[in-house]
Amino acid sequence: MNAKRPLIAVLTGAGISTDSGIPDYRGPQGLWRKDPSAEELVTIGPYRDDTKVRARAWRMRLETAGLAAEPNAGHRALVDLERSGLPLRVLTQNIDGLHQRAGLTARKVLELHGNVRETQCLSCRVVGSMAQALARVEAGEPDPACRECGGILKPRIVMFGENLDQEVLGQADSVARACEVFVAVGTSLQVFPVAGLPYNAVRSGAKLIIVNAEETPYDAAAAEVIREPISRALPRLVRRLVLEGA
Ligand code: ZN
Numbered sequence: 001m002n003a004k005r006p007l008i009a010v011l012t013g014a015g016i017s018t019d020s021g022i023p024d025y026r027g028p029q030g031l032w033r034k035d036p037s038a039e040e041l042v043t044i045g046p047y048r049d050d051t052k053v054r055a056r057a058w059r060m061r062l063e064t065a066g067l068a069a070e071p072n073a074g075h076r077a078l079v080d081l082e083r084s085g086l087p088l089r090v091l092t093q094n095i096d097g098l099h100q101r102a103g104l105t106a107r108k109v110l111e112l113h114g115n116v117r118e119t120q121c122l123s124c125r126v127v128g129s130m131a132q133a134l135a136r137v138e139a140g141e142p143d144p145a146c147r148e149c150g151g152i153l154k155p156r157i158v159m160f161g162e163n164l165d166q167e168v169l170g171q172a173d174s175v176a177r178a179c180e181v182f183v184a185v186g187t188s189l190q191v192f193p194v195a196g197l198p199y200n201a202v203r204s205g206a207k208l209i210i211v212n213a214e215e216t217p218y219d220a221a222a223a224e225v226i227r228e229p230i231s232r233a234l235p236r237l238v239r240r241l242v243l244e245g246a
Contacts, residue, residue, distance in 0.1 A: 006180035006245060007087045010078060011197055017094050019072040019231045036104060048122060048152060055142040057090040061116075061130075061155070062137050071102035073231040074185070077238040079103040084242040087102020089175045093187060093194060095157045101113050112164060112194060114157040123151030132154060169193060176201040181241065183209045186230050189216040211237065 014022070040046040041057040075098050082088050082104055090099055090109045095116050099109050119128045126148050133153055135146040146153050158164055173196075176182060182201035189195045189210075198218050202208050206223040211233050219225050226233045 005085075005087055005179055006246075007089065007175070008081065008181045008183065008241065009175045009179035009197075009201065009206075010088065010090045010183045010185060011187060011194070012078075012090060012094060012099070012185045013187025014094065016074045016230050016234075017072075017096055017098055018099060018186070019074065019096060019229070020092075020096075021067040022069050022096055022098075026081070042159050043156070043192070044159040047154060047159060051143050052192070054152065058134075058137045060142060062134050065134055069096060071098045074234040075099055075102035075104075077235040081238045082108060084238075084245070086242065086245045087238065089179070090174060091111075091172045091197065095155075102176040110168055110175070112158075112168060112172060114155070114165070116157060117153045118156040119153045120149045120150060120156040121146035121153055124149040128153070129157060144240045164193060170199055173200060176206070179206050181209065182206045182209065183237070184216070185211045185234060186210065186216070187216075188214065189218050209237065 024119075034190075038060075040050075040053050041060060045129065046053045047057065071194045076173065078088070078090060079102050080098060088108055090104060091109055092099060092109060093113050095113050097115055097117060100106050117130055119130055119133045121124070124146060128145060128147075133144050144153055145151065172194075176197040177200050179201060182198055184198055187194070189198060195217070198208055198221075202218075202221050208215055208218060209226070210219060210222045211226045211228075211230055213227060214228070
């Protein structure tokens with residue numbers, strides 16, 4: 001009974017949040033295919049260089065702030081997994097915070113692409129609250145500047161053209177190498193460095209399970225590939241993992 005319990009790593013991508021009404025921006029029906037100018041709002045070059053782009057980005061963020069998405073059965077299944085007592089780490093490419101909203105312990109979630117709860121200054125890197133920045137936009141500042149240094153503020157997300165936070169990526173890589181089961185959910189596994197995580201997991205002896213509607217480059221290396229919709233497939237998979245791990 002004292003045997004070491006197997007660490008489970010779950011990597012989540014846009015697919016887990018589409019059932020919560022959050023579009024997969026890059027997918028076939030994605031916003032950026034329909035409106036390429038929207039992509040500027042999350043691309044570091046135009047954002048840094050053009051105050052009009054920033055003003056549009058803040059306005060869009062203010063308008064969508066009230067449309068808080070709710071976690072779905074997929075997010076809740078991972079909370080059940082945590083509550084079963086099995087050691088769990090969630091590595092997410094999503095910035096929506098829905099894992100934590102569903103009830104997952106915050107320190108068990110590594111946000112590879114950052115989050116929209118906070119802002120960060122491009123110059124002094126100070127971190128602030130998104131709610132406070134949006135209040136300033138609402139009060140009439142189209143492009144609120146950093147209160148510490150006057151620099152440009154952005155949401156604390158990894159924009160296109162920016163690198164991932166190396167510390168967060170390093171932690172995710174350690175989890176991938178240490179886990180016994182690596183579940184990849186709703187992610188195409190096509191973009192590095194995140195696509196290197198399942199590779200390192202398998203190379204370190206983990207069992208790979210993929211839950212994704214479309215093929216991924218790792219399907220052949222996986223012990224199991226599940227194509228069903230995530231909000232149905234994940235609760236079932238979690239029940240099985242809990243039974244096997246008990
Ligand atoms: Zn600053």
